[in-house]
Amino acid sequence: MNVTRPITAPATATGVPMPRKSKTTGAQRRAVLLFVAPFGVLFLAFYAVPIIFAVVQSLLTVERKGTFGPPQQVFGGLVQYQQVFQNSEFWESVGRVLLFGVVQVPVMLGLALLFALLLDSPLLKGTKFFRLAFFAPYAVPGVIAAIMWGFLYSPSLSPFDAVTSQVNFLSADLVLWAVANIVTWVYVGYNMLIIYSSLLAIPTEIYEAARLDGASNFQIAWRIKIPLVVPAIILTGVFSIIGTLQLLAEPQTLRSFSTAISSTFTPNLAVYTTASVPNYSLAAAFSVVLALATFVLSFVFLKATQRKVSQ
């Protein structure tokens, strides 16, 4: 370990060599090991191993010797995945969250961008108050938010019974959008702050130059600010996609207010329900498919939006 030979600087991901070739000493290499090891070990134990375990579990199937023999796990190949693809309830739940995501994510990010631009504009007074007020719901956990809104939606309990006696937000037709409203309520302020803090990082000289050229506030927002905060919008977009496919706490909690939410309302609820049957192999296969779908969707979204930026 105590070898002090200099190693040549490796190329970085972009292929550009490091600007400065500093000697990496043995002490530094030990330091790297010390710094990386704790995270590395935990990451292996609680990320890598579970993923491998889920894949292995999804390939197993339970067999019984005779009718009353003890159950035994044997290698079943892709049997579970066949079942996943034949499981209409699972695919209905996937379709449901995709519909949810296609509507809720753009609405939420659009509002977040609008609020961030207004906070950053010279039009507003009391920006600090608005910032805190809009961000406050982020301090409310999904379960608690769902309980609160569950009361607000309930025809019998709601303080807004003038509205809830006319429109039943907890009916089968509307309950998905009732969930969408809860998710939007919790996360708009959080996304707003991410976009807003990246607006604050733009040097103000850019605006002064544009203003000298006669640009209006709207033109500055549309042509300068929005293009410069695209990376922040992409980041919030990826997190929102991941969040949408993970939906669980809000619908699961709302089930005690509404009978319109089935035990397979979202993919994660389907996983939970299948695991409590218990059919671990099928639940593991659902998890693997879901993780892959999330990964692919986030990745495609990243690539698609980044290409747009560079054009």
Place this chain on the structure above:
Amino acid sequence: MSRGAAMLIMGVFTLYFLTPIWWLLVSSSKTGGDITGTAPLWFTADSIPTFFANLGNLFTYSDGVFGRWLANSALYAGLGALVGTVIAAMCGYALAKYEFRGREAIFNVVLSGVLVPATALALPLFLIFSQVKLTNTLWAVFLPSLVSPFGVYLARIYAAASVPTELLEAARLDGSSEARTFFTVSTRLMAPALVTIFLFQFVAIWNNFFLPLIMLRDQTLFPVTLGLYAWNSQISQIPELRVLVIVGALVSILPLIATFLGLQRFWSSGLGAGSVK
């Protein structure tokens, strides 16, 4: 857009964001019957004594299990986020400030970890933990919460931008060890990022629902969210729980609001770091 229109938009949405929280506060000060029978968004004549009576019931119901839940949440989220932040910061810092073989490979693996949904990990974790007899223990929720790939990502970006290599070389010349330089010099420069990572992780653990839901059976181990969820699903059998759920919900969001307000001046400067290209 005119000034008036801008203020109008923000005013309307202020109502949207704050009304549910206001309703929660007002309802916490009412008896079970008054929640539906009186003006929903305003207090009753004896709101203050009722509020304290509700609070008393909350902390004594079922042998005071609610206090236990709060303590559990503080342990899972507070200690978990603290340890997790240090671990993520060390890793991100090493990835930013040292050249070593496999650096980009490690970073790419961590980055793809950001995209893996935590709920997809919960079920296999449960199966693994049940084989080593760790389900239904504090560890089952605490240990997995320590891992934050996003924290490593943020720490790397922020360390690369805010810790000058010259400073590290100067510290080396002064004979400071690498670990000492990190803990005494670099962490100070990375402070906004560290606070941001801590908060992200604190909120993520505090809000985590799936992991405790499948790991824990013993209700004295529940975090506060899972406990309130359990109470809420029993309301139809035990109606008196309704008031406790409402007061409990209010009490459970106060620690998060206090944490945010207390750390606000640190995190607001670090929040944008993740979106820097």
